[in-house]
Amino acid sequence: MDSVRLGIIGIGGMGTNHARSVIEGNIPELKLTAVADVSKDRLAYAKDNFPEGIGIFDDGHKLIDSGMCDAVLIATAHYEHPDYVIYALEHGLHVITEKPAGVYTKQVRKMNDVAAKCDKVFAIMLNQRTNCVYRKLHEMIQSGELGQLKRVNWIITDWYRTQSYYDAAGWKATWDGEGGGVLLNQCPHQLDLLQWLCGMPSKVRAFCHEAKWHDIEVEDDVTAYLEYPNGATGVFVTTTGDAPGTNRLELTFEMGKIVCEDGRLIFDRLSENEREFCKTSPNGFAKPECTREEIETDGQNEQHVGVLKAFADRILHGGPLVAEGTEGINGLILSNAMYLSSWLDKTVDIPFDEDLFLEELNKRRAVSKVKTGTGKVFDTTGTY
Amino acid sequence: MDSVRLGIIGIGGMGTNHARSVIEGNIPELKLTAVADVSKDRLAYAKDNFPEGIGIFDDGHKLIDSGMCDAVLIATAHYEHPDYVIYALEHGLHVITEKPAGVYTKQVRKMNDVAAKCDKVFAIMLNQRTNCVYRKLHEMIQSGELGQLKRVNWIITDWYRTQSYYDAAGWKATWDGEGGGVLLNQCPHQLDLLQWLCGMPSKVRAFCHEAKWHDIEVEDDVTAYLEYPNGATGVFVTTTGDAPGTNRLELTFEMGKIVCEDGRLIFDRLSENEREFCKTSPNGFAKPECTREEIETDGQNEQHVGVLKAFADRILHGGPLVAEGTEGINGLILSNAMYLSSWLDKTVDIPFDEDLFLEELNKRRAVSKVKTGTGKVFDTTGTY
Numbered sequence: 001m002d003s004v005r006l007g008i009i010g011i012g013g014m015g016t017n018h019a020r021s022v023i024e025g026n027i028p029e030l031k032l033t034a035v036a037d038v039s040k041d042r043l044a045y046a047k048d049n050f051p052e053g054i055g056i057f058d059d060g061h062k063l064i065d066s067g068m069c070d071a072v073l074i075a076t077a078h079y080e081h082p083d084y085v086i087y088a089l090e091h092g093l094h095v096i097t098e099k100p101a102g103v104y105t106k107q108v109r110k111m112n113d114v115a116a117k118c119d120k121v122f123a124i125m126l127n128q129r130t131n132c133v134y135r136k137l138h139e140m141i142q143s144g145e146l147g148q149l150k151r152v153n154w155i156i157t158d159w160y161r162t163q164s165y166y167d168a169a170g171w172k173a174t175w176d177g178e179g180g181g182v183l184l185n186q187c188p189h190q191l192d193l194l195q196w197l198c199g200m201p202s203k204v205r206a207f208c209h210e211a212k213w214h215d216i217e218v219e220d221d222v223t224a225y226l227e228y229p230n231g232a233t234g235v236f237v238t239t240t241g242d243a244p245g246t247n248r249l250e251l252t253f254e255m256g257k258i259v260c261e262d263g264r265l266i267f268d269r270l271s272e273n274e275r276e277f278c279k280t281s282p283n284g285f286a287k288p289e290c291t292r293e294e295i296e297t298d299g300q301n302e303q304h305v306g307v308l309k310a311f312a313d314r315i316l317h318g319g320p321l322v323a324e325g326t327e328g329i330n331g332l333i334l335s336n337a338m339y340l341s342s343w344l345d346k347t348v349d350i351p352f353d354e355d356l357f358l359e360e361l362n363k364r365r366a367v368s369k370v371k372t373g374t375g376k377v378f379d380t381t382g383t384y
Numbered sequence: 385m386d387s388v389r390l391g392i393i394g395i396g397g398m399g400t401n402h403a404r405s406v407i408e409g410n411i412p413e414l415k416l417t418a419v420a421d422v423s424k425d426r427l428a429y430a431k432d433n434f435p436e437g438i439g440i441f442d443d444g445h446k447l448i449d450s451g452m453c454d455a456v457l458i459a460t461a462h463y464e465h466p467d468y469v470i471y472a473l474e475h476g477l478h479v480i481t482e483k484p485a486g487v488y489t490k491q492v493r494k495m496n497d498v499a500a501k502c503d504k505v506f507a508i509m510l511n512q513r514t515n516c517v518y519r520k521l522h523e524m525i526q527s528g529e530l531g532q533l534k535r536v537n538w539i540i541t542d543w544y545r546t547q548s549y550y551d552a553a554g555w556k557a558t559w560d561g562e563g564g565g566v567l568l569n570q571c572p573h574q575l576d577l578l579q580w581l582c583g584m585p586s587k588v589r590a591f592c593h594e595a596k597w598h599d600i601e602v603e604d605d606v607t608a609y610l611e612y613p614n615g616a617t618g619v620f621v622t623t624t625g626d627a628p629g630t631n632r633l634e635l636t637f638e639m640g641k642i643v644c645e646d647g648r649l650i651f652d653r654l655s656e657n658e659r660e661f662c663k664t665s666p667n668g669f670a671k672p673e674c675t676r677e678e679i680e681t682d683g684q685n686e687q688h689v690g691v692l693k694a695f696a697d698r699i700l701h702g703g704p705l706v707a708e709g710t711e712g713i714n715g716l717i718l719s720n721a722m723y724l725s726s727w728l729d730k731t732v733d734i735p736f737d738e739d740l741f742l743e744e745l746n747k748r749r750a751v752s753k754v755k756t757g758t759g760k761v762f763d764t765t766g767t768y
Contacts, residue, residue, distance in 0.1 A: 153539055153621065155634065162661065165668025205589070207609055207617070213662065223617055225591055225607050233591070233607055235619055242535065242636050243658045243671050246643075250539065252626050259630075274627045277546065278597065284549025284762045287627050347729075378668045 004094070004312050007034040007069035009060035009084055011042050012169075013377055014098055015075030018304065023051060026305045029312035030071075036063040041375065064088050071095065071121070071315060073308075077171060078103050078179050082111035085122065085325070089114055094121040096311045099188040101328030103179030104361055105336050106354050112326045122325030123311045128189040129196065129322050130306035132297035133265055137251070137258065138197055140295070147254030147273055152198050152226075152234040158245030159186040159238065166216050169373035173216035175361070176368035181218030182240050183208070183335040191331035192323070194236065197251070200330065201226040201234065205347040206338035213241025217368060224338045236338075256290065265295035388478070388696050391418040391453035393444035393468055395426050396553075397761055398482055399459030402688065407435060410689045413696035414455075420447040425759065448472050455479065455505070455699060457692075461555060462487050462563050466495035469506065469709070473498055478505040480695045483572035485712030487563030488745055489720050490738050496710045506709030507695045512573040513580065513706050514690035516681035517649055521635070521642065522581055524679070531638030531657055536582050536610070536618040542629030543570040543622065550600050553757040557600035559745065560752035565602030566624045567592070567719040575715035576707070578620065581635070584714065585610040585618065589731040590722035597625025601752060608722045620722075640674065649679035 006022060008015050015035070022032040034055030035046050046056050057063040060080075064072060064087055071094035074084045082102040088095045101124060102108040115122040128134060140146055159182055171177025178185065206224035213220050220241055226234035239245070249260040254275050257268045270277075271289040302309065306322060313319035333350060340357050341348040390406060392399050399419070406416040418439030419430050430440050441447040444464075448456060448471055455478035458468045466486040472479045485508060486492040499506040512518060524530055543566055555561025562569065590608035597604050604625055610618035623629070633644040638659050641652045654661075655673040686693065690706060697703035717734060724741045725732040 151541070151621075151623075151626065155537055157535070157636070160669075160671050162665040162668055162670055163663050164666050168668055205591070205609075207589070207611075209615075209617075212615065213659075221617070223609050223619060225589075225609060227591075231593075231596065233593070233605070235607060235621060237535075237537065237619060239535075241658075241662070242641070243654065243661070244641055244652045244674050246634060246641070250630060252541070257626070257628055257630070268628045270627065274625075275597075277627070278625070279547050281546040282548050284546055284552055284760065285544075286546055287544050290628050345731075376668065 001070070001316060003029050003031045004315050005033040005068060005070045006030045007036065007055070007063045007072045008032065009036045009063055009072055009074050010076035010098075011035050011037045011046055012075065015073070016045075016377070018073055018075060018308070019050065021305060022308070027308045027312060029316055030308060034063050034066060034068045036060045060084055061087060064091050064093060069093060071311070074098060077177065078184060082107040085111050086114045089118045089120050089122065092120065094311075094315050095325065096123040096125060096308070097325060097328070098125045099192070099328065099331070100184055100335070101325070101332050103184065104354070104358050105329060105332055106358055108329045108332055112329060115326055121311065121314045121321070123307070123314070123321045124323050124325045124328040125304065125307055126189065126192045126323040126328070127303045127307045128193055130300070130302045132300050133260055133263060134193050134197070136265060136295060136297040137260060140258075141197055145255065146258075148230055149198055149228065149232040149251065149253055151232060151250075151252040152194070153250045154190060154194065154234075154236050155246045155248045156187065156190045156236070156238045157242040158247045159240045160243045160245055161214070161240040163214050164374070164376070165378065166214050167374050168376040168378065170371040172373065173214070173218045173220075174368045174370050175217055175364035177370045178218065179361070180335065180339065181210070181216065181220050182238050183219060183222055183338055186240060187238050187335065188331050190236075190238070191334045192328070194234075195330040195334060198232070198234070199228065200333070200350060202229045202350055203227040203347050204334070204337040204341050204350060206341040208339060208342035213239065217364075219342075222338060224341075258295075265297065266292065267295050268292050385454070385700060387413050387415045388699050389417040389452060389454045390414045391420065391439070391447045391450075391456045392416065393420045393447055393456055393458050394460035394482075395419050395421045395430055396459065399457070400429075400761070402457055402459060402692070403434065405689060406692070411692045411696060413700055414692060418447050418450060418452045420444040444468055445471060448475050448477060453477060455695070458482060461561065462568060466491040469495050470498045473502045473504050473506060476504065478695075478699050479709065480507040480509060480692070481709060481712070482509045483576070483712065483715070484568055484719070485709070485716050487568065488738070488742050489713060489716055490742055492713045492716055496713060499710055505695065505698045505705070507691070507698070507705045508707050508709045508712040509688065509691055510573065510576045510707040510712070511687045511691045512577055514684070514686045516684050517644055517647060518577050518581070520649060520679055520681040521644060524642075525581055529639065530642075532614055533582055533612065533616040533635065533637055535616060535634075535636040536578070537634045538574060538578065538618075538620050539630045539632045540571065540574045540620070540622045541626040542631045543624045544627045544629055545598070545624040547598050548758070548760070549762065550598050551758050552760040552762065554755040556757065557598070557602045557604075558752045558754050559601055559748035561754045562602065563745070564719065564723065565594070565600065565604050566622050567603060567606055567722055570624060571622050571719065572715050574620075574622070575718045576712070578618075579714040579718060582616070582618070583612065584717070584734060586613045586734055587611040587731050588718070588721040588725050588734060590725040592723060592726035597623065601748075603726075606722060608725075642679075649681065650676065651679050652676050
């Protein structure tokens, strides 16, 4: 096998982008052989726009059963990700799923259990992990040179969306159709990076505001406070209502501070460990010696194409994935915990009560109103 | 009267700085005529270092009663500020007090009541209000051109202090001696500016960590979440444990975003109101047009000298103060509410239960251990 026959299940905004990218040959080892969607409009679009010979299915399961694909990319509504992943893995296909891994951790645990017992490749589209800036940060933290984490502050408010974004699809931004708002749809990248860089917090206190800036059911404004097992604290602020927003990640370690903003990594490097200096300096107002430097990276940032290349490479040659599919649960634990904290109006420990979360989610699904959408499919290029 | 005879009560670090500044003639309309302190060492220092003829008292009340002063500056321990202010006002002197206005709002309300019934000048040393950057911001917000506030995020973690700072005086960073930590000692400036710029929040949820970075009784690390009456939210993060720290104030309004950092004001100005754009744009991913500009200020930043000049000017010529003494309560309401929220482990409404706060504070005072200090007096020039 010198290339992987790929099927894409769900050809809305993201799925269509991936299809185009594969068709254009951006990932030489992937060949698009089939697509599936439940929307007649989207199937008609595929018929008109995709090369002849590509299988077109009105149901993802049929695509999986067709024998036309070695692997599938799942880009359906969030709730359906785990079921399709499980079905595909159990039917002998390799799978890559769009983020988030699912809507609630219980369904994702089931998916991960299946994946663990299966010899097929399972990946997740955490494309921000290909960003040189985050990769470099991850490498620096892992090396130990920065010492212990003391504080993290991520203002990630540059996910601006207008009302027409939410009006485009009836399921969007509803509890029953999508399962969440900015935390579940826009932030899986940052929540994944947060845990990839800083590890998992032990406590979360979040304040999720629903329908604050838009006429929707779910949250579009969140402030969360985090506590880590080593005592470090964190703040995570996000919204789809700020223009212009901010994407500024500040990390304070014993050996200095790193600010990641505008694609740059600025490191204030201390000459000695702050914890040691604090205890030994005879001067009450003294500060450890500090030099500012911009950290160089390799400049590579392949995003989705990089994730898909690695996926094909793993299938064909056993190379490393950008993100193992089973790691998708970590970011979801963070968003689930933030919702639960806000719903219960109290601090939530991690691990949290996953049955209680599902119960609370289902309360909201029971009264959720999926509307008729305008049917617009926006070009999402450059928006993630 | 062409100059004001000033007495300074409390000549530790700050009081001594003010004394030197007046002696050096930085405030031409103030003349230092007396100082008072309870410490014999500090009185000996005054005798050795201050010009002859200056009255030296071992008790502030004696200084007030001496007839040597038209006005007093109170730079004692925080708990004593309101009592000295009241005594001075009731004995016919003008008063300026160091920040904070007091330790708990109940004592400050009493002070403000006395001041309200009195024709003497009452000012407070909120010297950061003289900073051109904050003055310009205040002016822009007041003008209405920015529209409604949506979000504020202040990372003010550049209050680094070593253990020796806390060890210098036995009362420092104890509940009974000082009454609080970074919120009460270092942050009154930012808490005042926060309310001066954004108004008072209606809810506060804070996480105060005591003795996190230092061997002290009180908090040296705080994260607070705020909600404003109009729905705007805020985050306030402070510590004396981060090196290098950050001082970055980000304010998001309907008409754009302003970031105040490194003495600069960067304004991302929208061409139209975001709230209107959100509702009317047909493109889900569109953003309002935005231009970045650096806001010019008058460059003036007189700090303590400016506050003292205005104080003398008010007394002699009726000019405006930098901050009315009675306004000191607002920042204190914020810090009191943050403590109370953290102590009760829940969200606190503003106005909060001031009796409950005092009860909780007194519990901590009852078991507070004031230690023997090293007696070091650090030069605080440039540290506030």
